[in-house]
Amino acid sequence: MPPASQAARRTAVDVSALLERGRTLATPVLRAAVDRLAPPMDTVAAYHFGWIDAQGRPADGDGGKAVRPALAVLSAEVTGAAPQTGVPGAVAVELVHNFSLLHDDLMDGDEQRRHRDTVWKVHGPAQAILVGDALFALANEVLLELGTVEAGRATRRLTRASRALIDGQAQDISYEHRDRVSVEECLEMEGNKTGALLACASSIGAVLGGADERTADALERYGHHLGLAFQAVDDLLGIWGDPESTGKQTWSDLRQRKKSLPVVAALAADGPAATRLGEILAADAKSSDFANFSEEEFAARAALIEEAGGREWTAEEARRQHTIAIEALDVVDMPDRVREQFTALADFVVVRKR
Numbered sequence: 001m002p003p004a005s006q007a008a009r010r011t012a013v014d015v016s017a018l019l020e021r022g023r024t025l026a027t028p029v030l031r032a033a034v035d036r037l038a039p040p041m042d043t044v045a046a047y048h049f050g051w052i053d054a055q056g057r058p059a060d061g062d063g064g065k066a067v068r069p070a071l072a073v074l075s076a077e078v079t080g081a082a083p084q085t086g087v088p089g090a091v092a093v094e095l096v097h098n099f100s101l102l103h104d105d106l107m108d109g110d111e112q113r114r115h116r117d118t119v120w121k122v123h124g125p126a127q128a129i130l131v132g133d134a135l136f137a138l139a140n141e142v143l144l145e146l147g148t149v150e151a152g153r154a155t156r157r158l159t160r161a162s163r164a165l166i167d168g169q170a171q172d173i174s175y176e177h178r179d180r181v182s183v184e185e186c187l188e189m190e191g192n193k194t195g196a197l198l199a200c201a202s203s204i205g206a207v208l209g210g211a212d213e214r215t216a217d218a219l220e221r222y223g224h225h226l227g228l229a230f231q232a233v234d235d236l237l238g239i240w241g242d243p244e245s246t247g248k249q250t251w252s253d254l255r256q257r258k259k260s261l262p263v264v265a266a267l268a269a270d271g272p273a274a275t276r277l278g279e280i281l282a283a284d285a286k287s288s289d290f291a292n293f294s295e296e297e298f299a300a301r302a303a304l305i306e307e308a309g310g311r312e313w314t315a316e317e318a319r320r321q322h323t324i325a326i327e328a329l330d331v332v333d334m335p336d337r338v339r340e341q342f343t344a345l346a347d348f349v350v351v352r353k354r
C-alpha cells in the first residue's frame with residue numbers, strides 16, 4: 001500500500017526480525033507471569049498462547065504476530081534506552097491484548113483463533129472468563145512490581161487504554177443490533193477497541209525509558225492511527241481474508257453481523273447496491289435462520305458490500321491512517337534507524353494478510 005518509491009527506501013528493515021525480537025524478548029517474562037496463575041488457569045493460558053496443545057503436550061503454536069511487543073521494545077529505543085527496558089511494557093500490553101481476545105471470542109461465539117479452537121470451546125466459558133480476568137490483573141502486576149515512577153506512569157497509560165478498549169467493545173457489540181451506524185461512529189469505536197492499545201504499545205517502552213509526556217503523547221498518536229489502519233485491514237480480512245492465513249472462519253465478521261468499516265461505508269454509499277444491502281441486512285437482523293446461512297449467502301453479501309464500494313473505501317482509509325501515523329513521528333526526536341523501524345512496522349500493518 002505505501003507508494004513503490006517509499007517501499008523501496010524501506011526495504012532495509014526486516015520486519016519479521018523486528019516482530020521476532022519483540023516475541024523473543026517478551027515470551028520468557030510472559031511465561032513466568034502465566035506460571036504464577038493457579039491451576040488450571042496456568043494450563044488454559046498456556047494453551048491460549050500456543051505453548052501446549054489441547055491435551056497439555058508441549059506445542060509450538062501460533063501465539064500471535066507480536067506486533068504490540070515489537071512496538072513496545074522499539075519505543076524504548078526512542079529514549080536511547082536498550083530495547084529490554086520496554087519488556088515489562090511489552091508483556092503488560094500483550095497480557096491485556098490476550099485478555100481481550102479470550103473474552104471477545106466468548107462474546108462473539110468464535111470457535112477458531114490462531115488456527116486453533118478457542119479457549120471457551122476447549123476449556124469452557126468459565127475458564128475463558130477467569131483466565132482473561134487473570135491476564136488483566138497480571139498486566140498491572142508486571143508493571144507495578146518494577147516499583148519505579150516510570151512504571152506508575154506506564155500503568156496509568158495502560159489502564160486508560162484498557163478502559164478505552166472495553167468501551168470500544170461495548171460500542172461494537174451494541175452496533176451489531178443497530179440497522180444503521182455512521183462511519184464516524186464506527187471509526188470512534190475502532191479507535192477505542194484497537195487504537196488505544198496500539199497507542200499504548202507504541203509509547204510504553206519510551207515511558208519506561210523516561211520519555212517526557214510530549215514524546216509519549218506523540219508516540220501514542222502514531223499508535224492510535226496505526227491502530228485505525230490495523231483495524232481497517234482487520235475488517236477487510238474479517239470479510240475477504242483467507243482462513244488459511246487468518247486462522248479464523250470464513251466471513252467471520254459477516255456471521256457476527258459486525259458493523260465493520262466495509263459494511264458501514266457500503267451502507268452509507270449511494271446507489272442500488274447500497275440500497276439492496278441495507279434491505280438484506282435489515283432482513284438478516286430479523287431472520288431466525290441466520291445461523292444456518294450457507295457460504296453462498298455470505299458470499300452474496302460480501303459481493304454487494306464490494307459493489308457498493310465498502311471494500312475500496314476501507315482500503316483507502318487504511319492507507320490514510322497509515323500516512324497520519326507516520327507523520328505523527330515527525331515531532332519526535334529519535335535515531336533514524338528507530339524511525340525507519342516504526343515506519344516499516346506501519347507498512348507491515350497495511351499489507352498483512354493475517
Ligand SMILES: CC(C)=CCC/C(C)=C/CC/C(C)=C/COP(=O)(O)OP(=O)(O)O
Pocket residue numbers: 063064065066067099100101103104114165166169193194230231234354
Ligand atoms: C474488552 C474486550 C473483550 C475487547 C475486545 C477488543 C478486541 C478483540 C479488539 C480487536 C483488536 C484486534 C484487531 C485484535 C487482533 O490483533 P492481532 O491481529 O494483533 O492478534 P494476534 O495477537 O493474534 O496477532
